[in-house]
Amino acid sequence: MELQQMRYVVAVAEERNFTRAAERCRVVQSALSHQIARLERELGTRLFERTSRRVRLTSAGEAFLPEARRALEAAERARAEAGAAGGLVCGRLALGAIPTLCSIDLPAALREFRERYPKVRISLSSVGSEELVAQVRKGGLDAAFLGVLPGHRPTGVRDRELARGELVAVVPTDHPLAGEATVDLRRLADEVFVDFPAGSAGRAQSEEAFAAAGILREVAYEVSGADYLVRLVRNGLGVGLLPDGFAPEVEGVCAVPIRDAPARVERLVWRRTRPSPATAAFLGLLGVDPLSGLPDGEEPP
Incomplete structure (x- = not known):
């Protein structure tokens, strides 16, 4: 089983389409399909149900997907930690922000971050605060900027009022x-x-x-x-x-x-687990201690 095969499975599961998944992974569709079929033979079960109109995960695929994501994240983290040990911050930084963010100039902050850490791959998504918190909890985002009611502190994440x-x-x-x-x-x-x-x-x-x-x-x-x-x-x-x-x-x-x-209050939230080198560097750029931000009485994982 190879990491690339896992990447292909995740891409097809998220895109629900082999053609779009191949474009996302920058490979020809035949190569992507071949690798997934090879993985299915190795596992002894099908991961996807394919028809002319749709692609969806089988029960085996549903079980495989979260573990594949965790394996890919662990591999990415290992690469980033090795680079950081040698003084190089690399890896990914996945951020989210509400469209009406006012407390910081996020484009300017991202420009400065990219200039300091050119080896980090940055992504940004803009949706509502509830979805942003859910994605940070699940690990899809490393940090996010919210707009919420005064006194509201999201659970399951670290946070700071901005x-x-x-x-x-x-x-x-x-x-x-x-x-x-x-x-x-x-x-x-x-x-x-x-x-x-x-x-x-x-x-x-x-x-x-x-x-x-x-x-x-x-x-x-x-x-x-x-x-x-x-x-x-x-x-x-x-x-x-x-x-x-x-x-x-x-x-x-x-x-x-x-x-x-x-x-209203704008808050920055980030994952409760030890942040990746890229996330720690970004929080540091904002003057935030990456190990702070837990509500009173809540213990770190």
Whole structure:
């Protein structure tokens, strides 16, 4: 059994398509298919069910996949640790961030990191805070930047508070509120809202503030990203709430401060286990001790 065969299995499992998996692994499809078939013969069982329309894991494939991921991660970690022992930081750095991150200039930080550690392969994904925490817990991400309610500390990860802020109202430039110096939640409740999905951390920040004030509002449009929220607001379909450090940079809408504004906190989270050399170097660049960040009473693994 070879590591490359495991990489091919993971790629097919994630892409659910042999052609896309081959493109991702930068090999011809016939070579990828041959290696997976060879591995299946060695294991004495099929890992994938293949039809003309789809590819899916068999029960044996479901059992094999997490162990293959762990083996690949261990091999990557061994390579990185050997390099670090010789003074070379290498390996991968998988990061995640909410689209509305305000507390740090992440592109500038990544540029500086790449200049210092050119042998590290960097990847970045941008989704909601809940998914980012789940990926850090599972090991898919090394660290992530979140936006959550004050007092909320994700479990199963290390974390550090980066900044506190508030939400502001974003309205079309021709909206009656566009010229106001401030507005309150009760006045905003008369508007139709564009907001993030119910149950998400982004939505919870505004929901808790309206609930605490005893005010009901109408959320007509649910979106998964800030860009689409702004597009709907810009076209006059509703108003939205965005972080005060993010909204003023958006073109085509007006940001109006809220007197009783919903509060938010940005947090950095990273894995509870000993960080890889690349992760430790990145956290160090941000001035974060990689072995800190556990809630009171929680023991490291």
